[in-house]
Amino acid sequence: MTLREYAANFKTAMRVPLECSPRLVWKFAYNFGWRNLKNINQFEKRQAKGDPFFPAFIMISITETCNLSCSGCWVTPGGKKTMTPEQLDGIITESKKKGSYFFGILGGEPLLYKGLFEILEKHSDCYFQLFTNGMLITDDIALRMKKLGNITPLISIEGLKEESDHRRGKNDVFNKSLSGVKACKKAKLIFGAAASICKSNYNDLVSREYIDLLAKEGAHYLWYYIYRPVGPKPNVENALDKEEIYKLRKFIVEQRKDAPLFIIETYWDAHGNALCPAATGMSHHISPNGAVEFCPPLQMAKEYLNQDASNLTEVFEQSDFLSNLRALTVKNSRGCILLEDPRGLAEFLEKHNAVDTTTRNTVISEYKNMIPVAGHDQRGREVPEKNIFYKLMKKKYFFGFGAYG
Structure with missing residues (x-):
C-alpha cells in the first residue's frame, strides 16, 4: 500500500468517530468490537477442542411480512409467519450465555415487526445489524435507533431508480430507500448499504461512482x-x-485500497480462498417460525425452538442435521452448495427428512428444479487482499476455523 492509500484508509476510519454520535461510537466499539473479539476467541477454542458446537453469530428472520416483493428473494410473497417476542428474547438471552452478543435481524421487513425496539432495548449489552429496505426509516424511527444506540441499519439497495423498481416490484423504491439513508445520516447513526449483485445491476452498483455516492449520502460501509x-x-x-x-x-x-467507506463481503478469506460462513460454523439462521436453519436462503430444517427458545443451545449442540450439512458443504467445494449443487442438496434434505419452513411449502421442488450456476469458489484464480486492515480482519474472522482441513 502507498502512503496515499494509508491516508485514505485513515480518513475512512475516522468517519465514524467524527460523523456519529459519541454514545453510538462507544456502543459500537464495546458491544460489537470488544465483545465480538472475545466471542470469536471462545468460538475458535470450541472448534479447536472439539467442544459442543454453538455458532459465533446467529441471523434471525423475525417475520415473513414485507412491503416489497423482490425477484430472487427467498421470502414468501405475502407470507405471514412471525416469530413470537418470547422466542426472539430467548434466542438473544441464550446466545449471551455462550458469549455471543451480535445478531443479524432480518425479515421480510423487520421494521414491520411490532415490539422490535422494546426487545432490542432490553438487550442493551448486545449489538444488532438491522437488514432493511430503508423505506420505513423516517426521522422518528432513526432517532429511536439513535436512542437505543445498539443498532446499525443495513439498507438494501438493489439498483438505481429503474432497476430498483423492476427488481422490487414497486415504483420509486430507490428514492424511498434513499430517504431512509438520509434519515440515518441526519440522526448520526452508524449505518451501511447492501447490494445483491446480479447481471442487471452489475454496471450500476459495481462502480466507484456508486461507492462515492453512498459515502456522500453518509453510509459508512457497503456490503456486497x-x-x-x-x-x-x-x-x-x-x-x-x-x-x-x-x-x-x-x-x-x-x-x-482507498474507498471512502468500508467494503464488506463474507465470501473470501485473506488469501482469496472461497468459504461459506455457515459451513465454517461461524453463523446459522433461525426462521420466523423458530426453525433452526443452515443459512437464510436454505429454508429447510429438522429442529425447532421451543416456546421461549430455552432449547437453543441443546439444538445446536445435538443437531446431526446441521453437522452433516456443514460436512457436505465443504466436501466438494469452498463455495455455495445452493448455487453449485442444488439437486445434491435436495437429495440430502430428503434423505434427512428435513421440513419446509416456509408458508409456500414448495422449497424442495424449487431446489430440484434449480439450474446450477457459478459460485465464488474459483480455485487457481484467487485474489488475495491487498489492504493490510482487511488482511488482519480476514485472518481473524474469515479463515475457515478448520472446516476445510
Missing part, C-alpha cells in the same frame, strides 16, 4: 452479496457467471 436465484421467482438468467464473480472480487480488493 452475490445474487442467489432462489424462492418462488428465482430468475436464473440474472445470476452472475464465473467471470463476473471473478471481476467482482477483483473490484472489491482494489477498491478497499
Whole structure:
C-alpha cells in the first residue's frame, strides 16, 4: 500500500468517530468490537477442542411480512409467519450465555415487526445489524435507533431508480430507500448499504461512482452479496457467471485500497480462498417460525425452538442435521452448495427428512428444479487482499476455523 492509500484508509476510519454520535461510537466499539473479539476467541477454542458446537453469530428472520416483493428473494410473497417476542428474547438471552452478543435481524421487513425496539432495548449489552429496505426509516424511527444506540441499519439497495423498481416490484423504491439513508445520516447513526449483485445491476452498483455516492449520502460501509436465484421467482438468467464473480472480487480488493467507506463481503478469506460462513460454523439462521436453519436462503430444517427458545443451545449442540450439512458443504467445494449443487442438496434434505419452513411449502421442488450456476469458489484464480486492515480482519474472522482441513 502507498502512503496515499494509508491516508485514505485513515480518513475512512475516522468517519465514524467524527460523523456519529459519541454514545453510538462507544456502543459500537464495546458491544460489537470488544465483545465480538472475545466471542470469536471462545468460538475458535470450541472448534479447536472439539467442544459442543454453538455458532459465533446467529441471523434471525423475525417475520415473513414485507412491503416489497423482490425477484430472487427467498421470502414468501405475502407470507405471514412471525416469530413470537418470547422466542426472539430467548434466542438473544441464550446466545449471551455462550458469549455471543451480535445478531443479524432480518425479515421480510423487520421494521414491520411490532415490539422490535422494546426487545432490542432490553438487550442493551448486545449489538444488532438491522437488514432493511430503508423505506420505513423516517426521522422518528432513526432517532429511536439513535436512542437505543445498539443498532446499525443495513439498507438494501438493489439498483438505481429503474432497476430498483423492476427488481422490487414497486415504483420509486430507490428514492424511498434513499430517504431512509438520509434519515440515518441526519440522526448520526452508524449505518451501511447492501447490494445483491446480479447481471442487471452489475454496471450500476459495481462502480466507484456508486461507492462515492453512498459515502456522500453518509453510509459508512457497503456490503456486497452475490445474487442467489432462489424462492418462488428465482430468475436464473440474472445470476452472475464465473467471470463476473471473478471481476467482482477483483473490484472489491482494489477498491478497499482507498474507498471512502468500508467494503464488506463474507465470501473470501485473506488469501482469496472461497468459504461459506455457515459451513465454517461461524453463523446459522433461525426462521420466523423458530426453525433452526443452515443459512437464510436454505429454508429447510429438522429442529425447532421451543416456546421461549430455552432449547437453543441443546439444538445446536445435538443437531446431526446441521453437522452433516456443514460436512457436505465443504466436501466438494469452498463455495455455495445452493448455487453449485442444488439437486445434491435436495437429495440430502430428503434423505434427512428435513421440513419446509416456509408458508409456500414448495422449497424442495424449487431446489430440484434449480439450474446450477457459478459460485465464488474459483480455485487457481484467487485474489488475495491487498489492504493490510482487511488482511488482519480476514485472518481473524474469515479463515475457515478448520472446516476445510
